Amino acid sequence: MVSKCYCCNVGEEETIQHIFLTAPIAQKLWNHFASCAGINIEGLHLQQLITTWWDWPAKHKLRQILKAMPTIIMWELWKRRNARRHGREVAYEKMKSQCHKTAQMLLRVKYPWIKGGDQDWKDMIAILNTYKPKLHFRPVHWDPPDADCG
Ligand SMILES: [Zn+2]
Numbered sequence: 001m002v003s004k005c006y007c008c009n010v011g012e013e014e015t016i017q018h019i020f021l022t023a024p025i026a027q028k029l030w031n032h033f034a035s036c037a038g039i040n041i042e043g044l045h046l047q048q049l050i051t052t053w054w055d056w057p058a059k060h061k062l063r064q065i066l067k068a069m070p071t072i073i074m075w076e077l078w079k080r081r082n083a084r085r086h087g088r089e090v091a092y093e094k095m096k097s098q099c100h101k102t103a104q105m106l107l108r109v110k111y112p113w114i115k116g117g118d119q120d121w122k123d124m125i126a127i128l129n130t131y132k133p134k135l136h137f138r139p140v141h142w143d144p145p146d147a148d149c150g
Contacts, residue, residue, distance in 0.1 A: 062128035
C-alpha cells in the first residue's frame with residue numbers, strides 16, 4: 001500500500017513522480033524556473049525533465065547553472081515534503097527564493113568575477129546568456145638577432 005502524500009492537502013499517492021513533478025506546487029516551481037529560462041517542460045516525465053535541463057543548449061556558463069537546477073528544485077521540494085510531514089508549513093515563495101539563492105551561490109562560487117549574482121533569476125539568465133569575457137592582451141614583438149652577433 002502506497003502512503004498518502006504530504007505535499008498536497010488532497011493527499012495523493014506518494015510517488016516519486018508526484019512529489020517531484022506532478023504535485024501542483026512542484027509544477028508551479030518547475031514552471032517558474034523553466035519558463036524564465038525558455039525551457040519547455042510540458043508533458044515530460046521526471047527523468048526527461050532532468051535531462052532536458054542538463055542538455056538544454058545555452059552558453060557554457062549558463063549551462064552550468066541550468067544543469068544544477070533540477071537538483072536544487074528537487075531538494076527544496078523534498079525538504080518541504082519532510083517539513084510538512086512533521087507538521088511544519090513551507091510557503092511556495094520560500095521554496096522559490098531558496099532555489100534562487102542556491103543558484104546565486106553557485107554562480108558566485110563558480111564564476112566569482114561575473115557580476116549579477118544578486119539579480120533575480122530572469123536577469124541572471126540574461127547576464128549569463130550575453131556574458132562576454134574581457135580579454136586582456138599585450139602585443140609582443142620579437143626581432144630575430146643579427147646574423148653576426150655570435
Ligand atoms: Zn501531493
